[in-house]
Amino acid sequence: MRLGDLTVAxxxxxxxxxxxxxxxxxxxxxxxxxxxxFASAIREVYREFADAPGRxxxxxxxxIRSAAGLRRFIRRQVQFFVDGEAPFDPFxxxxxxxxxxWGLNWCIASRxxxxxxxxxxxxxxxxxxxxxxxxxxxxxxxxxxALARSGFRLLSDEFGVVDLQNGAIRPMVxxxxxxNESIDVIRAFAPDACIGPSFPKTRKGTVAHLAPxxxxxxxxxxxxxxTLVVFPRYVAGEALSIEPMEKSRAFVKLxxxxxxxxxxxxxxxxxxxxxxxxxxxxxxRYGDLRGAVAAISQLLxxxxxAGSPMAPQGAAA
Amino acid sequence: xxxxxxxLRCPDGFESVRLDAELLAFNPISWQTxxxxxxxxxxxEELTAGPRxxxxxxxxxxxxxxxxxxxxxxxxxxxxxxxxxEELGLIEREHTGNAAG
Numbered sequence: 001m002r003l004g005d006l007t008v009a010x011x012x013x014x015x016x017x018x019x020x021x022x023x024x025x026x027x028x029x030x031x032x033x034x035x036x037x038f039a040s041a042i043r044e045v046y047r048e049f050a051d052a053p054g055r056x057x058x059x060x061x062x063x064i065r066s067a068a069g070l071r072r073f074i075r076r077q078v079q080f081f082v083d084g085e086a087p088f089d090p091f092x093x094x095x096x097x098x099x100x101x102w103g104l105n106w107c108i109a110s111r112x113x114x115x116x117x118x119x120x121x122x123x124x125x126x127x128x129x130x131x132x133x134x135x136x137x138x139x140x141x142x143x144x145x146a147l148a149r150s151g152f153r154l155l156s157d158e159f160g161v162v163d164l165q166n167g168a169i170r171p172m173v174x175x176x177x178x179x180n181e182s183i184d185v186i187r188a189f190a191p192d193a194c195i196g197p198s199f200p201k202t203r204k205g206t207v208a209h210l211a212p213x214x215x216x217x218x219x220x221x222x223x224x225x226x227t228l229v230v231f232p233r234y235v236a237g238e239a240l241s242i243e244p245m246e247k248s249r250a251f252v253k254l255x256x257x258x259x260x261x262x263x264x265x266x267x268x269x270x271x272x273x274x275x276x277x278x279x280x281x282x283x284x285r286y287g288d289l290r291g292a293v294a295a296i297s298q299l300l301x302x303x304x305x306a307g308s309p310m311a312p313q314g315a316a317a
Numbered sequence: 318x319x320x321x322x323x324x325l326r327c328p329d330g331f332e333s334v335r336l337d338a339e340l341l342a343f344n345p346i347s348w349q350t351x352x353x354x355x356x357x358x359x360x361x362e363e364l365t366a367g368p369r370x371x372x373x374x375x376x377x378x379x380x381x382x383x384x385x386x387x388x389x390x391x392x393x394x395x396x397x398x399x400x401x402x403e404e405l406g407l408i409e410r411e412h413t414g415n416a417a418g
Contacts, residue, residue: 248336252352262348266332269343269350273334 004047012039014051019061021052025171025220026115026161026313027108028057031100033064035078038096045097045175045196045209048217060107064096082107095199098207101177105158108172109259115170116271117259120160122169123152127310128300129169129224131160131279132232133254139234142182143292145210149190150293154216155224159259164267167274168223168310173216175209183208189289221312227303229254229281230296238287242295250281320370322411323399325361331407333361347406360398361407368411371395 003011003020014020019032020042031042060082067077067090076093079086080103087106091099109117120133121144130147134140141157148154155161155169157176162169175196178186183206186193194211229250254272255261261268280303286292325331330345340358342351353361356378363369363377375391402408 246337246339248339248341248352251336251341251350255350265348266330266343266345269332269341273336273341276336277334 002048002050003043006043006051008036008040008043011043012036015039015042019063020046021058022046022049023052023220024174027059027112027172028052029060029062029104029107030058031062031064033096035064035066035093035096037094038064038078038100041097041197042100044194045211047194047211048214059111060104062100062103062107064100066093092201095202095207097196097209098177098199098202098204101175101209104174108159113260113263115164116162116261116264116268118160118162118254119158119257119259121147121157121176122155122160122171123147124155124169124171124224125152125297125300127225128227128303129155130228130230130296130300131169131226131275132230133160133257134232135257139182139232139286141176141178142185142234142289143232143296145176145178145182145186145193146189146289146293147296148176148210148213148216149186149193150297153219153224154212162226162271162275163223163313164264164271167226167271167278169226170223170313171216171220173212173220175211178208178210180205185289186210219312223310223313225310226275226279228296228299229276229279230299231281231283232292233283233285234287235285236287238285240288240291240295241285242299243283245281245283247276247281250279251276320372322368322370323364323374323403323408324368324411325364326407326409328365331365333365342407344406349405351405351407356394357398357402360395361402364408371399374399 015033019030022029063081064078067079077090078093078096079090080088080099118133120131121140122129122131132140132144144157156172159172161172196209198206198208200206251272327345332343334341338355340353342353342361359378360374363374371392375388375395378391379387
């Protein structure tokens with residue numbers, strides 16, 4: 001049963017008990033909390049995910065719970081615990097979901113060294129993956145969300161996951177974190193999109209999360225062939241421009257903003273090398289989201305890498 | 318005094334790949350990756366074949382029919398390249414085993 005099919009009370013009961021087990025594709029997390037409003041938020045943005053309980057290994061066991069002491073009563077705060085430790089300072093109690101998402105990002109980035117983790121959005125169409133690596137503030141999540149609402153399968157918003165064995169791009173399906181103006185931009189772009197509650201005054205401003213669609217969640221074990229690497233940059237009012245990028249420069253940028261390139265040593269070198277050699281690499285600057293989506297769709301159509309879908313990895317839920 | 322020989326510091330784990338005109342070189346000791354321009358790439362690739370002196374490298378960079386004047390002109394460039402590659406930890410001076418050194 002999917003979280004969206006459960007009542008808030010049922011989700012809250014599970015969070016307060018054994019926890020909700022979420023399978024993102026290559027990573028499984030168990031989440032626990034006794035915060036009632038957190039149950040409502042997580043139900044909304046993870047609505048298409050099944051609670052996948054049972055035994056088995058969890059890469060992350062996370063708990064969101066009230067901070068201790070006076071903070072239980074005055075300007076309530078919550079803390080992110082992972083395996084019993086609290087790696088971050090407490091957050092205001094009404095920012096529990098952003099805290100969970102950032103906490104999960106931190107856990108994945110620091111633990112999952114069986115794959116190359118690029119800081120990139122990723123989408124797929126016709127078996128071909130497009131990576132969108134970018135620095136914070138460059139419009140990566142907005143563009144990823146727009147592509148995911150334009151016929152592309154969402155692979156990931158935060159992590160471009162490169163399989164070290166075969167170079168495929170693996171999904172890491174989780175909600176897309178939209179910030180500030182991009183929340184309304186995506187609401188206008190895709191009025192039927194499911195966007196969870198807005199959390200104002202976080203450390204990154206107002207944050208809201210786009211729920212992944214059912215097809216992307218259900219195909220989270222299906223990798224895709226690395227085909228395009230597109231470095232996006234949103235500049236307000238700027239006309240669309242696309243230029244090919246030298247592979248050597250693409251390599252340096254990819255490795256430079258990866259979470260674990262240097263941790264992986266030669267494995268990271270081989271994975272990044274194979275990635276840039278197998279992909280066409282571009283820079284795109286845009287001020288209009290629809291124009292950027294159309295241009296990226298066109299780039300993919302012009303690539304000759306389309307082919308049969310890759311086989312799923314692990315058991316699909 | 319003879320021209321010293323230079324060699325890869327760790328040939329076993331050394332990895333490199335040509336991308337466009339440049340070379341990405343993975344240093345197996347530091348686990349750092351370096352982007353080298355065409356001249357440095359050519360020098361490093363020559364060293365993957367075995368130890369070379371600065372003059373050997375200058376000859377190699379001059380092409381198939383080197384003239385003495387060209388080689389002399391390249392010597393300064395190669396010396397600075399060798400110094401930079403050594404600083405990156407990619408190459409080292411070959412030890413001859415002579416205690417006097």
